[in-house]
Amino acid sequence: MVQAKPRFSSFEDYLSYDDGTDKRYELLNGELIELPPESGENISILGFLYLQLAPLMGHLRVRWGLELEVRGEPKNRYPDLTVIRDEHIQQLQPRNTIRLSMQPPLLVIEAVSPGLSNRERDYIDKRKQYQDRGIPEYWLIDPARATVTVLELADGIYRELGIFRGGDSIESSIISGLNLTAQQLLQAGQA
Template identity: 65%
Template sequence: MLQIKHQFQSFEEYLSYDDGTDKLYELFNGELIEMPPESGINVEIATFLLIQFASFLGYKRVRGHGLELEVRGEPRNRYPDLTIIREEHIQQLAQRNTIRLTMLPPLLVIEVVSPGELQRHRDFIAKRIQYQDCGIPEYWIIDPEAKTVLVLELTGNTYTESGNFAGDDLVVSPQFSQLNLQVSQIFDAVEKDGI
């Protein structure tokens, strides 16, 4: 990751920054950290799920990796692999694809775990804490290595494990009961594409 030297005093100052590129940055201790491109597997899984959710929610409610979430702690923002937004977010995100802490949280965020211990810790622990703190009702952690989908549901102020699904298990979403998806379909779609 490339670090861009510029000290931001607030998240609002960061939001007004434009370097003229489409690069994504995390704001960490006031400095920008450029996000590396996603792996092919992560993109394939997120795209497959985007299509599944868009089939019954419509494409405007399903956002890919470019959606930014303001969070508490460090870094100050995250870019989930897939986010299901609320109807009111569509208009709120028309100018900038950022959900602020002052807005209602999205309904669901999905992260696809990248290889490596640092990435596993980030998705299973650090992001879990930040998304829980934001009040996001549902968080999925998709693990291509273990071929599992962990579904976490916000109960009170804490995520509880709604299910850890594998193989031909149906992924049970507390919020999206109309989803009819087996874990094997997610990983078969990736393997069929040769990734």
């Protein structure tokens, strides 16, 4: 017997759905779109970055797999890493989802996967949704370009705080005490 794909008329309906798996989905026009797994290179980079951020921000504030409700389509995103506010720690106990009714996280980080559609999603689509959501800082770690782009929200618009390459020290208005170069971060993904 073939099961029909579930359709959801609201984000609340989607939040109550459980297919009994650990799969992650984006909700696009009422339908579930399964997210592919991250590349090994990106996982290595993100794991290294998590280890750098956790002592500076507190391990409870740096999150993997956090779901973020956004406006537009899809209705949700899963940033690769997210730095949350103190108030989110309690709010996220029942479900690791930051709703539109909650304050935005402080920082979202995406490791750009290979391919034009992935690049457009991270550099254009997610940028618009994260900007609209009012997230103060957005990082794009791009192994193919060997860059780390840090965007800062100013007057409701993302502006480049910097595009960091090689031995450039990555700057952040959210994270103080960060002592990390683009090269150190990007090399963490190389075998």
